[in-house]
Amino acid sequence: MSASSRPQEVLSKVDAATVESIRAFVTSTSIGQLGLKLPTGLVVAGPSIASHGQFFENLAKALATDARSTCVKLTSDEATNLKNLLKTLIKKATSRNPDLDEDEDEDRDLVRRKGPKLLNYDLQILYNWSKEQSTDRVIVAFQDSEAFDGALLAETVELLHSWLDRIPFVLLFGIATSIENFHDKLPRSAIRCLEGAQFDVVRADEVLEQVFQKTIDNDNIPIWLGPSLCGMLLDRQKDHIQSVRASVDALKYAYMSHFFANPLSMFLQKDVTFKNVPKDHFEAIRNLPSFRRYAEDCLELGEGELVRSMLQDDQSLFEQITQNLTSGQQVMHQIVNTVELLFVIRNHIPRIADLSRSALYVKAVAGELDMQSPIMRDLLLSVKKSSSDVLSALLEDVVALDNKKLSSAVMKLQAQLKRLLDSSQGTSTPLRSEHHLHHSTLRTTVVAQKVELRKQKSNLSKKDSAYSEFLKQFYDLIEIYFSDTLINPKDLFLHEVFLYDLKSPHRDVFMPKPRFAIERALSAPHDYLDCECCVPAGGGLDEATLSSTQPATAILYQLYLESGSLINVSDLWSAFNAILNDDGDFDEAQVMALFQRSLAELKYMGFIKSSRKKADHVAKVAWKGL
Amino acid sequence: MKRSRLDDTPDEPATTPKKARTDSYGSDDEIATLQSTQATPSKRQTRSILKDTPRKANGATSVAVNGIANGLPNAVPNGLAKGDETPRSQRKVLFSTPTHTREEDKINGTPTVVRNADRSARRKSARRLLERNISDNLSDEEDLDGEDVLARQIWDEDEGSEDEVPGIAEEDLDAVVPDTPSKRGRGRPKKDPTQIKRRKRSPTPPQNLPPHEQYFFQNRPGGTKTSSNTLSSLSLLNHEDYFAQLKAYTDPHADAKGFLQDLHARSFDQWAFELRSGFNICLYGWGSKRELVMKFAGNLHHTLDTPPKIVVVNGYTSTLTLRDILSTLASQIVPKSAKLPAQPPALLDLLLSTLSTSSSPAPLTLLIHSLDAPPLRRLSTQAAIARLAAHPAIRLLATDDTPTFPLLWDLSLRAQLNFLFHDCTTFADHSVEVDAVEEVNSLLGRSGRRIGGRDGVGYVLRSLPENARSLFRILVAEQLAASEPESSHNANGDAAPDPNRDGDGVDDGMREPPTPSRRRRTPAADGADAATAVEYRLLYHKAVEEFVCSSEMAFRTLLKEFHDHQMVETRRDGLGAEVLWVPFRRDELEALLEELVG
Structure with missing residues (x-):
């Protein structure tokens, strides 16, 4: 799974910078240097709590590489009071060394026991241990500082501070809100003991953006994600503040399901040859909608012969497939490159709505970025109006993109612009194009009681007109480029193979609706069972109907739905019996057995609970569809 | 009586009912017609004053009289009956007014008249229904009287047209007609006449409400009127009968369920692949997934070249602890010679560190049935399982039965669990997970x-x-x-429904001395009847009298035996005296006594 390892790389790389800076901070501290204050790192990790665990694990790993320091991670649920906190702290710190044999450990215990017996929350233990190990520093990381009790935190800080002359403590606090908030939480006396530095962890959405970029922009990737799936992934990240890892997993799952469930994905293998493709795969290709369209297009172009050979000869179809796959992938590459270009250009243009790369990509892949779309029209208009200073910066960045198609032409333009600017060295104001607002004035005339607005170009200076001319060149260049590259990938032959855009497996697998599933199974069992006996009467669109053939629990559940918040089990039983024993072909005891089982199952599901209000009554707990 | 009269005159020239009646009540004729055509409320008032002054004076007697008249139509002398019936005939005239609305509109052009008439008709129909309900016991025969049907129709019409029915009439009606929810269903066979009648009268609940409206409708104040019928405990099956009956039962959907199983079994390869790729799997949906998961385990074991280690946890076992799970896992992971720590957290740490340090850990597949079962619901247990699941060397496949299981996990737990969810609705019975007999007994508070x-x-x-x-x-x-x-008022102790009971246990307290009723109410749900408890002293003396025991010591010893088997419960009553009782319902006690004596 090279596809999934790439985002992982990004993840660790993203964190690596912060981790490294924290490590540097930690190693730079030593006791003498900071005097009598606890060196403290305040790690502002942002609101996405789910990713904190991951980050701190990475951090602990990085810090553990230094053999002479010990890192202890504390979470709020391990430390309910000071005693517990110290206990866990000591236990975690002293059990850190896995190389020790059990026997050796016991020997050590014996050595230690020579002195007075120590309570297990006595920091003396830690002191003894650190002396033995000659530890340079003991790092205590509070992962979720917000969740700790303020008073407890203060006490801990003061206590650790009092031991600082013996045990070299370094504190790290994970902060989800803000430093100010943390500051308010601690009393002054505690804060006085701290001396710290602040570290910002890269925010989750930025990380995601980088990960996303990595998955679409690489020479080696065989498939791309389609617009609806991407949109869903990004929205999910935004709506549920989940860790970036979850999003990466979702990406990974997309690749997994494509290669697992779509047999045509085998054409994406680099070394696929005609021989090792099974025959039915070609049949499958011929049944693709995109194949049909392609064939029709070919016929329109008068290439009937090609279509015939594709339909009849697997070999020639295979050649077509390999050709079209590579060309399709190239188109996708270009789309990605264009998105990058768009992003860069948009960055330089003032007063334009902020759109992330991923959002642009989603639009581009959905085919929403053709020349008529408002986004592109706005952009091109703004380019037309831009002044020389904006443009030169823009050109520089475009060249830096190293876009194969554009770079030579853009470089030429850049040189041209430079000359132009050189020649107009004296003027302080940048050059403006003819479309710039500065150059047009509005003239109002009243003709037959109607106000007419007329735009009039004021005369351009020579240089400005030269600049306008130049801008026109650039404008034409990018316009042609955009209209060439921004095609809807769903129009391409074989897009089913290199573009994965199925929403449903993802939705089912990551956003399940268990309650809905169970309610549906019980209120409309026919949907699942598909038996002949329970076909809902009257076409049965969504209104479930009760019938004696349905599974017993389903019948009871539907009776349950009709009832009020308190249910008389005796009446429920008689209704149940009446329905199930419709034809009288059941023994009452048998129906009772079914009734008991169904009732017990409803209870197991948490739909009902016993009620103390009346005898033989149960209380309704769940309402369908709420 | 009335009906027959109507039937007798179908071919009268004037076919309106009021016309038909005019024949029978000769003298009323003119006034009745006049009234029906003009139908102003004031007119009616005057007429009723004219005609039924005695009735109006005290409604209660009129009701009673009416009831008697209804119930014993033939016993009453002819003339008397006529005199009593007159007000009813008048009411009938009122009810027929709506049919003449068009005519009236033409004459008066005032729709308010009609509305007034309707409102009055409604009020009267309510009264009529009430009367009829009160006299219910006396006259079941006359119930489907034409008048009643009409009254019901008018009532129902209004019911349908108005969302919130204001007024006392509705509440009274509710109070009289127990609103048995389970009886409201569609198309149920008509079992006995009283049931049919009742169902007909209970207002139909609004259909097709959106879920939230449904919630508020079902939770409306006063909306939870249920009957006091109790389930005879003899009809509930014990374990033996239950299993015998289920064994005899053939499931008509066995094929469909088998098909569902096969359908899910087809994704075994996919699940194995997902597990291999570092995800964990969670199966949800209606029906027991135990069999399916066990099949999957077998499939894993047979298809892979090197069968993985598979640990199965039955989460539904009520005595399961986290320690059990961890030590089972440890027996697979940690070498046998190693000493295992006693505390679960330490054990978990040991497990994880063993897994991390061993150079090429063979992945261990952990299958947990019912991860949301009560024994595993504690946060610490879920957290421990999540930590296990997060380890790359452990592949977790769990099943969840309840509809709200995702609430078990917060964001970080969920991230650790890294679940892929699959809908595996099997419709299989939870025969292993649920002990139906016990569950129902505890649900109903049976001892x-x-x-x-x-x-x-x-x-x-x-x-x-x-x-x-x-x-x-x-x-x-x-x-x-x-x-x-x-016994007749004791909902707990009474198995056979008493016909004279008024259908609602709410006013029990008024009829009985306050103390016992209060006492009875507290343990009501437990099935134990502390109100009928026997005082310790009394029992001791009785025992001594019958030479069961000679000393209090011996008495205590005997009682202790009962206590140990939870056959007897004790507590102190309000006066501080110790009382004892057997925690069974009346019918069961009777059966017990029979056994003991016989």
């Missing part, structure tokens, strides 16, 4: 759950000496005697 019901007690008694049996017999007999006088 059976403690000692296996009456049979269990019988078993215990048989193994006890004669003395103990006698003591128990005395206790049961005393308890039955104590419960005797109130």
